[in-house]
Amino acid sequence: MRHISGIRRAVAAAVVVAAAATSCTVQPSDGTGNGAGKQQPDAKPSATAPDGKPSKSPSSKPDAQEALLSPGDEGKQVRELQARLRQIAWYFQYPNGKYDAATVKAVKGFQEKRGLAKTGDTDPVTMKKLVGMTSKPGYFELYAGGDQPPAKPDKRCLTGRVLCISKSSRTLSWMIDGKVVSTVDVRFGSQYTPTREGVFSVYWKSRHHVSTLYDTPMPYAMFFSGGQAVHYSSDFAARGYGGASHGCVNVRNEGKIAALFGQVQKGDKVVIYW
Template sequence: MRAGSAVGRRARRAFGVGLGLAGVVGSLTVGLAAAPAQAAPACTAAAGPYQKQAEKFLKLPVDGRQSARDCTAIRTFQTVNGIAPAAGYAGPVTWSVMKRQQSTGDRTSCPTNKGRIACVDLTRQISWIQDGGKRIHEPVPVRTGRNGYETRTGLHKIYWRHKNHVSSIYHVAMPYSQFFDGGQAFHSISGNIYSPPGSHGCVNMRPADAASYWKLLTTGDDVLVYGRKPGT
């Protein structure tokens, strides 16, 4: 009887442990299934180092103090331009993007006697398209070659286009590729256009901008690259 009782007790303990483990696993499964998506960062109440500049750019009252209205406007700008975290803080990345957008592009740096031409300003990391003296695509942010892989300056021509190109060197997708100089091309990227240190020579673009360039440009169109990217 004692041996049987011992066996019975061991069986009951094993059964209890099994139920306990099942309960823990079940709780974890329910918890994981019910876990909400990661919430967006809270809107910061702190004034960033470029608070006044951001207020002026966004046509807000310029007082250098962060308000709920300021934070909402800055946060919206960050979200639209893919700046993370989009918390409404007027930091250096946000201000650098605003500065690029402040400039409408220097028409004197891009020739007006070439017909349709895509202009790439490495210094300001922007690009636009003009046809003669008329701008037909407003400046957009770009990400050009990093140190050691600089986007080559000079006057080039688009010589090959491949909408669904995949790099044979880096094995990454390069949608809307328009090649203009020895393997360097306009193309879209899925990541953040503002992320350092830069590309391997191509002119990286946001998907919507690259798609717009694809519609406006064609083989034989000119591309002028000038200036120097900061840090190269």
């Protein structure tokens, strides 16, 4: 019996040696009779990102058409996109900085005309093509329809009650003790009838004024220098910056100029600067 046991032990040892010779590792059992970690010849290791999510395979092709700008986006980049599309007659509104339905329509039209994927999103290929066909929009192109940010207030605007008017930003800010109460878009006189610059004061208010020189309405007029006044202009409201005043400071938002007219008092300061 001892002899037979010795033979059995020798056979068992031989089996173990044979198994070791035909396998790289010995995997522990998972209790089901299958090796839980048994290596498969065709299996590829899967990479895992730090957040625990499977990462893309190194051979995966990157998405070169990922959108730079798309519906819902807002800001100066969208405004520049709209201004460029407007230069080549694809976008017919004033830039507003909002990637809205009109912007999507313009981008799709541009893409289709150039044989690009008609997605309505602005991807790198679309942007490169558009930039190559247009020039960088200037300030007045970006804000052709208004809504431009006001310029830094002149130091003369920082005390008291002031109509602080910047020619560079084309804005009027109503300020009290250095704080901006409200801001409106404005336009000025042409090169032949320029709006005067300097420090003035409101010396007369006329709610329903009509110009005796040009026979045109000047509602909510607040005169500050001779015949020049801040007032509402229906022409500015209709034509925008395509026109000019005869020296007055035109406001196109009637509701805002009406509110301003009610707040400004005779003697309040007017500062006009670049």
